[in-house]
Amino acid sequence: MIRAFILILVLIATPLAAETRVPQSAAEISLGFAPLVKKAAPAVVNIYAKQIVQVRSRSPLMNDPFFQEFFQGFGQPRPQVQNSLGSGVVLSADGLMVTNYHVVADATEIRAVLNDRREFDARVLLADEESDLAILQLDGASEMPFIPLRDSESVEVGELVLAIGNPFGVGQTVTSGIVSGLARSGTASGSSRGYFIQTDAPINPGNSGGALIDVNGALIGINTRILTRSGGSNGIGFAIPSALVQRFVEQARAGQSRFQRPWAGMNGQPVDTDIAESLGLETPRGLVISDIHAVSPFLAAGFRPGDVIEAVGGQPVNTPDEMVFRMTVAGLGNTVSVTRVRNGVAEQVEVALIPAPNSPPRDVVVTGHRSAIPEMELWTINPAVLAELGLPLSIEGAVIGDPGPAGTRAGLKRGDVLRAINGVAVSTSRDAERALETAGRNLTLDIQRGTQRVVMRFRL
The missing domain is CATH 2.40.10.10 (Trypsin-like serine proteases)
Known part of the structure; x- marks a missing residue:
């Protein structure tokens, strides 16, 4: 009888103990995740973001296959509030929080609501569309529950x-x-x-x-x-x-408002079976360098086209995205060990992790009223511009930072590279500015747009 009573006490006590701490073994995990959720859930918040967008009135004829082409852009644009919903994670006791970029992109108002119903206004400190990450600060927050980061x-x-x-x-x-x-x-x-x-x-x-x-x-x-x-x-x-x-x-x-990545300054492609065979590799692995910029840190470390990169920081890489990720987590200002294979021989090479140089200066120019295309913003191309706009490493010319109202109507876009104006090659923003001011009544633009060459002709 006594033994049975003790057994009952043990059966009752075990679940109660499991509810008061994080599971520490597979046996305890089988009892449920409740202690773990109680520990982590208070640091996960609901995010409500508002943004103002411009919408146009729709004509009933927009749904007609014949008339819809004539009603593109119909009506005056009017502001409309859009709401988005997402989640966020508090990372520190002072209210630093992370979420996805697309949750708070272009938001005019951000509210974070904790599961205990407390609400905070939030402001974006650092956001990056490419990584889809944003760091926010909860205003007036202190002694917040947070989740620690694990590597x-x-x-x-x-x-x-x-x-x-x-x-x-x-x-x-x-x-x-x-x-x-x-x-x-x-x-x-x-x-x-x-x-x-x-x-x-x-x-x-x-x-x-x-x-x-x-x-x-x-x-x-x-x-x-x-x-x-x-x-x-x-x-x-x-x-x-x-x-x-x-x-x-x-x-x-550190006060950055824009995320900076280490700059590789080179192009590469995954090593497939054919490339591996031509390079004498036993198996396809890594990526082979196809092009490298004159001021690339990899060039400074002795890399050249045809070299194969197998690992960065001791971790294998097989795509350009993987390589950039490994460089990014290694951290700007540091060096990282890169495994290079040349002529079948592998060796470790230290590469400096630097941001894309903003040299020569991008020399921002906004064209004046005498220009063939006024109010257009032009930049001189440098490595920072190449990285920011995703331009080819070998591109030359002046790039359009903002086409302006006249440029937009003419069909120009941000990132278009002006290679020549009226047959005269341009290499800086000042070259392009002067050429547009002296263009006359006929204007011919030789443009690089992505991988395409486009020629535009205008009668002014």
């Missing part, structure tokens, strides 16, 4: 994870799964590019910017995208690694 480089496939967010606006929700893949690049839809952690923990609309945590309650990623055909979660979700989030936090703390 995502230590994450392994098969680890148990929880995704916490606000899917479909139904309120804070927790889903569980495992890390199902690493080093995923170019697979998520949307604006984000680069390198992701893949998980089968269900991620749905509204989860964007939420937390992906491990069984110790540490942040390993920021949920960002799903791979789907139906619009719902199919068990393939992607999170931005915490190693990249850490670099954003550092730059935001």
Whole structure:
């Protein structure tokens, strides 16, 4: 009888103990994730963002196949408020928070709501569309619950994870799964590019910017995208690694308003079977350098076209996105060890991690009223401009930073490179400015737009 009474006490006490701390073993995890959720969930917030957009009135004839072409741009644009919903993660006691760029892009008002119903205004400190990350500050916040960062480089496939967010606006929700893949690049839809952690923990609309945590309650990623055909979660979700989030936090703390990445100053392509065979490699791996800029840090370290890059910082790389990610998490101002293969021989080479040089100066010029195209902003091309606009390394000319009203009507776009004006080559913003002021009544522009050459002719 006494033994039975003791057994009952043990059965009752065990669940109570599991509720008061984070699971520390597989046996304890089987009891549930409740202690882990209680620890992490208070630091995951709901984000409500407002933005003002200009919309045009729609004519009933817009739906008619014949008339819709004639009613493009119909009506005066009028402001309209749009609301977006997402999630965010508090990273420090003073209210520093991370979310996705697309959650707060162009927002005029941002409110963060905690699961205890406290609300804070938030302002963007640092945002980057390419990485789809934004660092925010909660105004007036102190002694906030937060989730510590774990180095995502230590994450392994098969680890148990929880995704916490606000899917479909139904309120804070927790889903569980495992890390199902690493080093995923170019697979998520949307604006984000680069390198992701893949998980089968269900991620749905509204989860964007939420937390992906491990069984110790540490942040390993920021949920960002799903791979789907139906619009719902199919068990393939992607999170931005915490190693990249850490670099954003550092730059935001340092007062940067724009995220800076190390500049490679080169182009490369993945090594396939044919390339591996031609280079004498046993198996296809790494990427081969196809082009390199005159002031590239890789050129300064002795790299040249035809070299193969197999690893950066001891981690294998097989795509340009992976290489840029590895350089970024290594950190600006540092050096990183790069595995180079030349003539079948592998060696370690130290490469300096520097931002794209803003030299020579971009020398911003805005054309005046005497110009053939007034109010157009022109830049002289330098490595910083190449990186900012994604231009080819070998491009020459003056680039359009802002086409202005007249340039937009003429069909010009930001990032167009003016290579020649009326048959005269231009190489700086000042060259282009002078050529446009003396163009006369006939204007011919030789333009590079992406990989295409375009010739535009105008009668002024």
